[in-house]
Amino acid sequence: MVAVDVVEPPSTSPEEVLIDSSAARPDAISWDDYFMSVAFLTAMRSKDPSTQVGAVIVNNLKRIIGVGYNGFPTGCSDDVLPWAKTSPKGELETKYPYVVHAELNAVMNKNSESCIGCRLYSTLFPCNECAKVIIQAGIREVIYASDKQKSKDSARASRKLFKLAGVEMRHFVSKDSSLNLVLRYPEDEPGPHPMEQTPVKIRKFMTGAYSGCDSCANCGSPPTSQTSSSSQRFAGWESFAWSSAAVATAMVSLAVVRSWQRRGLSA
Numbered sequence: 333m334v335a336v337d338v339v340e341p342p343s344t345s346p347e348e349v350l351i352d353s354s355a356a357r358p359d360a361i362s363w364d365d366y367f368m369s370v371a372f373l374t375a376m377r378s379k380d381p382s383t384q385v386g387a388v389i390v391n392n393l394k395r396i397i398g399v400g401y402n403g404f405p406t407g408c409s410d411d412v413l414p415w416a417k418t419s420p421k422g423e424l425e426t427k428y429p430y431v432v433h434a435e436l437n438a439v440m441n442k443n444s445e446s447c448i449g450c451r452l453y454s455t456l457f458p459c460n461e462c463a464k465v466i467i468q469a470g471i472r473e474v475i476y477a478s479d480k481q482k483s484k485d486s487a488r489a490s491r492k493l494f495k496l497a498g499v500e501m502r503h504f505v506s507k508d509s510s511l512n513l514v515l516r517y518p519e520d521e522p523g524p525h526p527m528e529q530t531p532v533k534i535r536k537f538m539t540g541a542y543s544g545c546d547s548c549a550n551c552g553s554p555p556t557s558q559t560s561s562s563s564q565r566f567a568g569w570e571s572f573a574w575s576s577a578a579v580a581t582a583m584v585s586l587a588v589v590r591s592w593q594r595r596g597l598s599a
């Protein structure tokens with residue numbers, strides 16, 4: 333049994349409690365952040381050691397209809413083809429003749445009849461070969477996170493093609509440099525239940541339903557005694573110990589946008 337010190341929030345008015353309990357979450361990510369995050373997440377599937385690019389195609393209903401990352405064609409083993417950028421043996425021993433770019437893969441992978449009128453989110457501004465595919469697929473807007481290759485002829489050709497075809501280009505810059513994706517709900521966290529750690533302080537101003545360890549299927553611990561009315565069902569608890577455990581063990585950092593740019597998505 334662990335005595336739990338229930339801490340009243342020092343400056344939370346009843347009105348604020350009401351807002352906390354019923355209002356929509358104010359920190360939900362934007363659509364742009366969401367789709368670009370999916371693009372960066374998709375890029376993490378790439379086997380390319382130097383360049384990881386992801387692309388997402390979104391229709392007018394804000395539904396993703398295709399995703400892709402740079403990789404070799406289906407059935408062409410990563411163990412056979414080279415990922416090198418240069419080779420003394422010539423271009424055939426580099427990745428360039430073989431790799432399929434993220435944007436082309438996204439178009440080819442689409443689960444919709446067509447991409448006409450869609451947007452494409454890409455972690456990197458498209459090369460001229462992908463620009464041709466994007467235009468021919470009927471995509472009307474390209475949103476890109478990195479433009480680090482803008483001085484290359486390939487990017488300059490892409491811009492020329494997009495302008496001629498009337499495809500809008502938008503440089504995406506998120507206000508956040510990273511997005512942390514938690515891959516577990518607190519209730520599913522393995523190991524000792526945070527309520528059994530001491531000291532445990534609980535803020536109870538949020539709503540929800542919490543009934544102690546008897547509702548925790550994973551830890552199997554008996555109900556925790558509590559020193560105040562928090563022994564009743566209350567919700568939206570959070571503990572300092574729980575926060576540290578969750579942050580330490582249940583978070584996967586998705587390097588997005590600027591952090592990737594800082595690392596350099598070198599081509």
Ligand SMILES: [Zn+2]
Pocket residue numbers: 433434435458459460461462463
């Ligand atoms: Zn390309």
